Amino acid sequence: MHPAFATTPAEKAVPIILASKAAWEADGDSLDDSARRFAEANGFQAKSGQYLALPTTNGDISRILFGLGEKPDQTRDPFLAGKLPGLLPPGAFRFADTATANDMHLATLAFALGSYRFDRYRKADAPKARLAPPDGVDIADISRMAEAASLARDLINTPANDMGPEDLATAARNLARRFDAEFNCIVGDDLMQRNFPLIHAVGMASPRAPRLIDLTWGDPAHPMVTLVGKGVCFDTGGVDLKTASGMQIMKKDMGGAANVLALALMVMDAKLKVRLRVLIPAVENAVAGNAFRPLDIFPSRKGLSVEIGNTDAEGRLVLADALALADEEAPELLIDVGTLTGAARVALGPDLPPFYTSDENLASDLARCGKTENDPLWRMPLWPAYDAWLDSKIADINNAPSGGFAGSIVCALFLQRFVEAAKTWLHVDIYGWTPSAKPARPEGGECQAARAIYRLLSERYG
Structure with a gap:
């Protein structure tokens, strides 16, 4: 069970009342008169995110009021x-x-996701509040989703x-060992x-050697699902050097890899x-002196020769070789995830990754699963x-043709050239931040698309 959750019996835990503004104004969520007066004296109006601890007569906490605001349920932040x-x-x-x-x-x-703190380099006081799991909630499933999000973050x-x-x-490799999976690295x-x-x-210009990480798990008789994650x-x-501001959060450019590892953990x-x-x-x-250059031409695993239109469109290059390898096994479902284009952010912002697929059933199922898990995605053509x-x-083929229009779509079309045999292919262009x-x-690294895809896989292969 995730450390955000308590082993205390629910009846011994302090209740949290989630109060919408309308419900509060109507009946104060049925509080007794003294509790209502205390709340009003302290200015509680059930505004979004407003918090108030109500005391008992001996000074302990009797219950927590937490405001949900006045937005209707369908537009309120879940x-x-x-x-x-x-x-x-x-x-x-x-x-x-x-x-x-x-x-x-x-x-x-x-609650579990909000308990996360990144404390590798500076002490961060982790929240000490614990939540008694509600009845009817699959706490094991939520725990694995929260753990996966922490891994990605x-x-x-x-x-x-x-x-x-x-x-x-x-x-x-550590993840593979935990689940007794096979691990290889070139x-x-x-x-x-x-x-x-x-x-x-x-990767050849870096003193830190490039590599292809390869993890396999599960019964070979089961349907093959292959995940490919951009690990720049x-x-x-x-x-084609980025500006200083453009490099500020480029440590996140391995967000695709982080998220497929998070997804693999859940699976x-x-x-x-x-x-x-x-x-x-x-x-x-x-x-460096041996870095690849604009207008260089390289072969690919697929056999297609690739002209370099821009060295800053490198993510699609490394994914292309990995997708070609994955496609050789003709998996039932081939999914790639990467932090690939600024164009996706211009179109949809940081919170809403676009996804691409030719499978209509997959598209509708994934959109629904994204809504269910509050892990939204938006289909693009x-x-x-x-x-x-x-x-x-x-x-x-050219990896980054001139023109600049429809950058996320063009990236998806580039990757599509390297997929032929897979029964279904899904491409997700995340921000990861x-x-x-x-x-x-x-603020910081984020787990995007992994929960939505996990829910879809759970429905199909659970």
Whole structure:
């Protein structure tokens, strides 16, 4: 069970009343007169995120009031309860309302996600409030989702000096050991010998050798689900150098890798009936005399020659070789996740990753699962007319054609060229970062898309 949850029996935990403004104004959630007067004297109006501890006659806490504000349920932040761990004193608490099952699920998940602190380099006082699991909530499922989110956040928040390709491989190896999965890693010049030229090209300028991380788990007789995560541990932009401001959070450019590891943790912990494979091309896009350059041409594992339109479009290059490898096994479901384009952020902002697939059932199921888990995604089109923009005059394909339009779509179309045999392919362009703190989502590295995909996999292979 996640450490945010208490083993205290619910009847001994202090109740938390989640009060909407309308309900509070109507009847004060049925408080007795003295409690109502105390709340009014302290200015409690059930505003969004407003908190008040009500005392007993001997000075203990009798209950907690927590405001939900006046927004209707469908527009209210489902993770508002994620503020509570930072507000509550030490002790055991429980939710005491009659919310719907999914609202209670999300409030409980928000409490666990809001308990996260990144304390590797500076002591951070972890919340000492614990939540007694509500009746009817699958606390084991919520615990694994919260643990997975912590894993992704920790990996992304760790700076590049301590989270290079080898460190990322170590994290994957530790996860494999925990679940008795097979682990392999192809390192450095062996990438050329094993036919991964694009991964090698992107990572060869760094003194920290590039590598392809490969984890497999589960019964080979089960349907194959392959996850591919972009593991660019730091992105300078390469020869097409980013500005100083553009590099400020580039430690997060391995967010795709962090999130597929988080997803793998959930899949393996839940023992889903899949044959799971996780592929992570782990590199550092550095600047040196041997760095790859604009207009260079490299072969790919797929056999397509790739002209380099921009060295700062490196993520799609390393994913291309990994996708080609994954596709050789013709998995039932092939999913890639990466922090790939600024264009996706311009279109949808940091909180709403676009996804791409030609599978209509998958698209509708994933959107629904994203809503269920408050892990939203938005489908965007694999617009075939733009595929011609990838043409090169001297190679099979260009990784970043000039023009600048529809950048996220063009990236998805580039990756689609490397997938043929997989029954279904899903591409997700995440941000992997929360720019400013929100309930249950502290500023910094974020777990995006992993919970939504896990819920979909649970429904299909649970």
